[in-house]
Amino acid sequence: MKTISLAETPVRELNRQLQEQAAHFREPDWRITDPGGRHALAVGLDAPLNVTIDGHVGYYCAGMNQQAHVTINGMAGVGVAENMMSGSVRVRGNASQSAGATAHGGLLVVEGDASARCGIAMKGVDIVVGGSVGHLSAFMGQAGRLVVCGDAGEALGDSLYEVDIYVRGSVRSLGADCEEKSMGPEHRAALAELLEAAGMDHDPAGFRRYGSARALYNFRVDNAFAGYGEEEIES
Amino acid sequence: MCGIAGLFLKNRALEPELGALYTPMLTAMTGRGPDSAGFAVYGDEVPEDWVKLTLQHADPDFPWEEIAEGLERDLDVPVKWFRNADVAVLKTGAGEAAVRSWLEDRQPGIEVMSVGRGIEILKGVGLPGEIAERYGLARMQGSHVVGHTRMATESAVDLAGSHPFSTGRDLCLVHNGSLSNHNRLRDSLERRGLSFATYNDSEVAAGYLTWRLAEGADLQEALETALTDLDGFYTFTVGTRDGFAVLRDPIACKPAVLAETGDYVAMASEYQALAHLPGIEAGEVWEPEPGRVYAWHR
Numbered sequence: 001m002k003t004i005s006l007a008e009t010p011v012r013e014l015n016r017q018l019q020e021q022a023a024h025f026r027e028p029d030w031r032i033t034d035p036g037g038r039h040a041l042a043v044g045l046d047a048p049l050n051v052t053i054d055g056h057v058g059y060y061c062a063g064m065n066q067q068a069h070v071t072i073n074g075m076a077g078v079g080v081a082e083n084m085m086s087g088s089v090r091v092r093g094n095a096s097q098s099a100g101a102t103a104h105g106g107l108l109v110v111e112g113d114a115s116a117r118c119g120i121a122m123k124g125v126d127i128v129v130g131g132s133v134g135h136l137s138a139f140m141g142q143a144g145r146l147v148v149c150g151d152a153g154e155a156l157g158d159s160l161y162e163v164d165i166y167v168r169g170s171v172r173s174l175g176a177d178c179e180e181k182s183m184g185p186e187h188r189a190a191l192a193e194l195l196e197a198a199g200m201d202h203d204p205a206g207f208r209r210y211g212s213a214r215a216l217y218n219f220r221v222d223n224a225f226a227g228y229g230e231e232e233i234e235s
Numbered sequence: 236m237c238g239i240a241g242l243f244l245k246n247r248a249l250e251p252e253l254g255a256l257y258t259p260m261l262t263a264m265t266g267r268g269p270d271s272a273g274f275a276v277y278g279d280e281v282p283e284d285w286v287k288l289t290l291q292h293a294d295p296d297f298p299w300e301e302i303a304e305g306l307e308r309d310l311d312v313p314v315k316w317f318r319n320a321d322v323a324v325l326k327t328g329a330g331e332a333a334v335r336s337w338l339e340d341r342q343p344g345i346e347v348m349s350v351g352r353g354i355e356i357l358k359g360v361g362l363p364g365e366i367a368e369r370y371g372l373a374r375m376q377g378s379h380v381v382g383h384t385r386m387a388t389e390s391a392v393d394l395a396g397s398h399p400f401s402t403g404r405d406l407c408l409v410h411n412g413s414l415s416n417h418n419r420l421r422d423s424l425e426r427r428g429l430s431f432a433t434y435n436d437s438e439v440a441a442g443y444l445t446w447r448l449a450e451g452a453d454l455q456e457a458l459e460t461a462l463t464d465l466d467g468f469y470t471f472t473v474g475t476r477d478g479f480a481v482l483r484d485p486i487a488c489k490p491a492v493l494a495e496t497g498d499y500v501a502m503a504s505e506y507q508a509l510a511h512l513p514g515i516e517a518g519e520v521w522e523p524e525p526g527r528v529y530a531w532h533r
Binding site: 036055056075 | 486487490492505506507508509510511516520521522524525
């Protein structure tokens with residue numbers, strides 16, 4: 001286990017050492033102490049590392065992650081695990097807004113609450129939130145699953161494409177084109193798998209599922225060629 | 236951008252350390268606002284029939300003793316004062332209106348930064364660390380402090396654009412964001428008798444609260460109606476003589492983190508500003524919900 005204190009080591013040096021493991025993978029286990037809310041910790045990792053950060057972190061922690069498993073023993077600022085491709089990120093405390101934004105893959109677990117726009121424009125990531133999420137969560141989500149064990153704020157799933165959203169508590173309001181969907185055995189099985197992966201002990205039967213009604217402009221075949229000139233369509 | 240940081244002490248035993256605890260909070264927000272900074276400190280209260288004014292003049296050697304002596308002589312009132320860099324803190328038994336009109340008649344170069352019983356507003360153009368150093372923030376005592384580091388968007392980089400804004404006695408507001416209906420709101424507040432010293436949008440928000448409080452609303456109520464009457468993006472932190480409040484707009488575009496322990500309530504735009512506070516790791520740390528008023532009183 002390699003331990004790095006951010007009271008002594010600059011963030012750039014920390015990230016350099018972690019990113020270097022992509023080319024020369026020698027040290028799988030890392031512990032980061034004294035994060036002090038600093039931004040952009042453990043970003044751009046691309047190796048099967050286990051990274052534990054002891055304390056609260058600032059913006060964009062573990063952004064662009066591939067393969068690594070990052071655990072934050074504290075609260076995370078804006079955009080934690082933004083654009084994650086694979087691996088996992090676990091926040092033991094609360095997360096600020098835009099958690100898991102645009103992430104393509106991997107698993108993001110927030111044990112506490114996540115704030116507004118959790119999973120905005122998510123593109124394949126699985127996000128499991130132990131507490132509640134704020135307004136406009138999964139806004140324009142394109143792929144992946146969002147599980148909320150607590151409540152969801154206003155405009156959940158606004159302008160959604162293809163994300164499955166599971167909520168155990170109340171939903172303040174659904175966004176445009178988001179609707180409640182039936183919960184089949186395949187959905188319960190998928191949800192049980194996600195809850196287990198996240199280490200959350202809830203009965204899948206206690207959740208409701210939401211998704212896209214596919215009625216917005218982009219889903220209408222009549223609009224497929226809108227914006228093209230007539231000549232382009234004919235050719 | 237812009238950075239906000241505020242500290243409200245619940246434990247009176249910490250009052251001698253207010254400035255020492257707060258200085259790293261303000262300087263931690265330098266990255267969000269490096270062009271100007273300011274803070275309002277509450278403490279060192281004058282008696283009920285006295286008033287405390289923070290006066291600033293571009294000349295750091297301005298002869299404040301002449302002002303104090305002139306006030307004492309012409310208004311026939313007791314005056315106590317001290318100099319702090321380019322600022323004088325003046326305490327007097329005269330009424331606010333009498334002092335203001337005396338100052339306006341004689342010394343147009345004097346800026347009145349704050350008026351009240353406990354508030355002192357100190358601000359300027361430059362790096363937050365320089366402003367804190369200039370006014371000796373680290374040695375200050377008091378019950379609470381509200382401060383701001385500015386990255387100018389809506390108006391020029393000058394003293395007039397620096398926060399906090401105070402438009403009423405002991406009231407101050409700092410703002411991260413931008414208001415879209417400030418011109419119309421300014422007009423309607425001016426028709427109701429308020430006056431503004433700048434064209435800054437944040438001063439209008441401060442003026443709005445002053446008006447609502449004068450109408451009889453408490454801080455909580457004033458901020459609740461602000462949610463409908465103010466349009467735009469904002470995180471506000473507000474100080475009153477005995478109160479401290481935080482409000483984010485319903486879309487919550489601008490960041491804020493709150494922390495509470497048995498000893499204090501602290502807020503900042505980012506957690507970095509809170510990281511050094513004693514007991515913070517064991518305290519409650521959360522992101523304030525959009526459109527919800529958080530207020531504390533002592």
